[in-house]
Amino acid sequence: MATQKHYKLHYFDGRGRAEQIRWILVQGGARWEDRRIKQSDWPAIKPNTPIGSLPYLEIGSEKIATSAAVAMFLARELGLAAVNHLEEAQVQMMWDVTQDVFNQFAKAAYAPPETQADLLQAYSTVAMPKYVTFIAKHLEGGNDWLVGNKLSMADLVCASLLDSQQGAVNQGIRAVKSVSALVDRVKQLPNISKWIANRPPSDY
C-alpha cells in the first residue's frame, strides 16, 4: 500500500497568497500541514526557502516555490488539474489571470498614501469588473465549471479570490448571476464549506 504523501505549506499567518492553495489541498483531500510563520521569524527562515519568498511547499526532502508552480503541482497530484494538455493550459491561464488581479489589489493595498486611492479605485472599477466579465464568459452556455465542465483548480482559485472581496466590489460580483453561482457552488463543496467554517481567524 502506498503511503499517502504529506505536504507542508509554508506561509505567513494570513490568507493572502496561500488561501487559494489551501483550497486546493482541502478539496483534494490531501494530508497537509498549515505552517504559519510569524513576521518576526521570517528573516531567520528566509535564507532556507527555495527562492526567498512565501508561500512554498515542502514534500519530504523537496521544497517547491513559486505559488504558481505549487498550485499547478498540487492540482496535478490531487486530480484537480485536467485530463489533457489543452485543458491543463486553460487551468493555468485561469490561475495567471487570477493572480494578475490579486497582484493589482496587493499593489494598491501596500501603496503609499498619495497613490493608494487611485489604485484602489482602478482595482474596483476596472480590474475586478474586467475579471468578472472574463469569468462570466467562461461560464457561458450554462457550464457549471470553468474548464472542461468539471471541477478543477480553476474554480477553486477564482472562487477563493472572489469570495474574499468586500463592500461594493462584492456587490458587483453578486450582480453577475453566473459568477456568484460559481462562488456559491464552490463554497458548498463539503470540504471547502468545512474549511471556511473552521479555518484560523487572521487579519488578512
Next chain:
Amino acid sequence: MATQKHYKLHYFDGRGRAEQIRWILVQGGARWEDRRIKQSDWPAIKPNTPIGSLPYLEIGSEKIATSAAVAMFLARELGLAAVNHLEEAQVQMMWDVTQDVFNQFAKAAYAPPETQADLLQAYSTVAMPKYVTFIAKHLEGGNDWLVGNKLSMADLVCASLLDSQQGAVNQGIRAVKSVSALVDRVKQLPNISKWIANRPPSDY
C-alpha cells in the same frame, strides 16, 4: 497516422516575451508559424485575443494565453517538460523566476526618465546577479541541465534570457563558468543554433 499539430504563435515583431517560447517550439521540432503583429494593427486584433495580451498560441480552433500557460503547454506537448509532477514543478519554478527577472528589466526599460537609471542599476547589480547565483546553484555537482539532469524547457528559457544580455551584465554572466557553459550548451543544440542564425532581425 496522426496528423502533426500545427501551432501559431502570435506576438509583436520582436523577441521580447516570445523568444523563450520560440526556443521551445524550435527545440521541440514543432510545426509552427511565427505570426508577427505590427504595432499599428494591434488595437484591431486585441479584442480577438484570449485575454487582450500577447503572446498567445493558436492550435486549430483553440487559443491559449498566458505566456506561462503557453510555455508549459508546449513543453508538455513537445517532451520538454519533465517525467513526474515534482520535476514539472521545478521546470515551472525556473520559468517563474526567469519571468520575474525579465519583468524587472521590462519595468526599467519602460520607466520614466527620472527613475530609469535607478531601476536599470538595480536590475544589473541586484536582480540579475541574484538570478545567476540561483541558476549556478541548480547546476552544482556538475549537472549539465537544470532539472532532472536532462534537457528541459527550463534550460531553454534560462539560456534565452541570459543570452540576450549586453555589456557589463553579459560579462557578469560570462564570469560564472557553470552558467555560461549552460548558455553555450543550449546555443549549440542544432535546432537552436540554426534558429539563432536564421531568425528575423528585430529592434528588440
